[in-house]
Amino acid sequence: MHSCLIGADCRLMIEPRRPLRVVRLFVAGLLVAATAVGWLAPSTARADLQVDITRGHVEPLPIAVPVFYGETEEEKEVGRNLAAVISRNLEYSGLFRPVSPKAFIEKVSPSMLGQPRFADWRIINAQALVTGRVTLGPGQKFSVEFRLWDVFAGDYLAGLRFQSVEGLWRRIAHKASDAIYERLTGESGYFDTRIVYVSESGPLDNRVKRLAIMDQDGENLRFLTDGKSLALTPRFSPTAQEITYLSFERGAPRVYLRNLDTGQKEVLGRFPGMTFAPRFSPDGNRVVLTYAKDGNSELFEMHLPTGDISQLTRNDAIDTGPSYSPDGEFVAFESDRGGSQQIYVMESDGGSARRITFGKGRYGTPVWSPRGDLIAFTRQSGGRFAIGVIRPDGSGERILVQDYLVEGPTWAPNGRVLMFMRQTSRDPDASELVTIDITGHNERIVFTTTAASDPAWSPLIP
Template identity: 60%
Template sequence: MNGTSILFYVSGRKMVCLKTVCGLFAAILLLGFTPPAQAELKIDITKGNIDPLPVAVTNFKGDPGEAERIGRDISAVISSDLEGSGLFRPIDPNAFIQTPVSLQVRPRFGDWRVINAQAMVQGNVQLLDDGRLKVEFRLWDVYAETQMAGLVYHTSPKSWRRIAHIIADEIYKRLTGEEGYFDTRIVYIAESGPQNKRIRRLAIMDQDGANHRFLTDGSYTVLTPRFSPTAQEITYMSYIDPYNPRVYIFNIDTGQQELLGDFPGMTFAPRFSPDGNSVIMSLSTSGNSEIYTMDIRTRKVRRLTKNPAIDTSPSYSPDGSMIVFNSDRGGSQQLYVMDGDGKNARRISHGKGRYATPVWSPRGDLIAYTKMLGGEFYIGVMHPDGSGERQLAKGFLVEAPTWAPNGRVLSYWSKAKSDEKGGGGETRLHVVDLTGYNDRILVTPLDASDPAWSPLIP
């Protein structure tokens, strides 16, 4: 067997090349370096990653001027994405031995092993005559000395940032086996002003905080935004009619918002169905909240719950067959699952405390929630049958998790205690992975609440 595979390589330069690398490799082993990984380089994302994988992200090479600058910026964004995931530790470029120019020929893997890089990212940027940007990248397994990924992208130079996120997603996918989530956006509620006269505006940004913009002007309160499956539209609750708060659909490109249905009461807590054809939400009439769906095109309405209790915060399973929701029908706020047609409602939360804001993972395997117990709030996850409950974050007020499209990372919001003069009360967005490690604050220009993570941008 071995003989066969060796014979395979016995031809021309490839053989020479391999020999050289093997020689280097042997030398490094003699010097007492870690032996190469036996299997393909891979991170197990389901374990708490105390030791992030050291990765060298080199500056993407481009001709002096704009291409060079874009190359540098792309590398910086990739680096920041990978580091932000908590699974990777980008190595300080000052430690790099091999120069970008010689890297163009072939990586000298020994140079990268010396600085403990497990993986190395390399790329080229070219501004084409037709005005387009060409970006090439390669991901190398430094110990196996193999190329793990290599792709070329053509785009408008303005889109360099998206390309960087797409490359980071590819690296993430190759090294974790999970889909990436960097080429995504987050819509949320930007908050400002005193607690009793809060201004709440719809805002959107890339998942790393870049390209931030406000979508509403703050003259009316908006709450609980959620993306459509195409990431083109947002459904949310708006007080644009101050005494008739309702669910609206907001088009990101046009900035138009449209009232969804004419219900005899307050509509709130909306979410799109997985196919994007309908919105599921609560309608409160005479103080009783029930769950309804409305077909966006036909406007056909269907009532799914019938109970004097509060029924709210519905969220579909990814295949649309089930709905998890929040109800106090049993006396306290708990999580229930019912079939897509409203039948067979059964309680799934059985721990101590009150549960709220359930949201089904895009992978279907977990439901994230807010839990209130003993004066503290928690963000946690459980299986759809209620088993395996696990808390990921805790605070005076933490609320409303939202899933990144890979179902491995979540965002939620927190609020600090405020004082009698209205000071304090800082409201922040957080990102945390499923292990509960690597909880970090997503920096926003103003206070922020109600994050909603987009699907991967089509």
């Protein structure tokens, strides 16, 4: 996202006559240009409108997202869609409450984009307002422009102009949502992201498990494997262009690497046995995985450019479930070396492993937050499963959610939201994906067309 949108830089952005900065993004061969706009806005002092997301439960901020203005029927339809997707994204974050369009007084017009009648929005108690316009050019080209306003201060807060092709309107809605979220919370958003997960169907003793990928809101679903063999534990590369995952397609379980654009895939490494539990390093150059032989599972790291392999653990215990710290210096993993499954942190060359979980029960699936401050985990205790977070030094353990079976947390790229798989005791045959804020609030089911497990949240799409 455009760096101009963050904090104090925004004041620069809203200065009149400042040259526009353009960000060009290549998306599957198509060009999206995002331009910061602000030439009509008054250059005032920094607004106070801010959502504090560090507290537990916040009262969602009332925000109005009227349909984006369009001249033609086609433009109007895209304008409606954009407003609907932005509203939905903001609402699902739990930090915003879109005001019902039925309450709107000001009619959508070309002038509203640059100078809304704030009184009309104050009276319905919308604290923030999003205005926008869609223009379809020749061919499939179109441009979208939006602005975010502080209604009570009458201030312009942020704006972007996107030039793209019409088919990408959804991504523009997500990018606009990210810009709004970022301007109002001070944190980067997570709406222009994807989820890769295991889609499950069929009877439990012959379950079809195929990899599927979709936008974070459940749209644009695509299956990556055909379901003839088990495919599990997909994880994104830092560019979101590749995934690494486990497949049984050649009989023995093996770690694969797959390019999402070309569909090309390869087995990772020449291990004479079973490999599983892969995860990319933050720089994308390495994959850490588990290699099991003769009843012993050990962690190995493979350097992708050279194929060099190094062994990180060496003992009789199960060592698996590795996850790098965001600086690549450390690896969190799970091991039963102390007698039961617990989480450890070691240096990424394998040195100085120390246990960080000492609570009641078994701990697994450590996943390091992209912010570096927390490690999410799955805990089993007293016949129940829980998702929690803990600091890398082992302090501050906090349980966020418990159920019959919850497992496999994955972080939103801003480190504020976790997604995981859940089976309830009410319907243990079904599994669903759920998101929850790290405050423990705002639990929401993610829409999937089938039962689902093992979600992995992508970074923000470049």
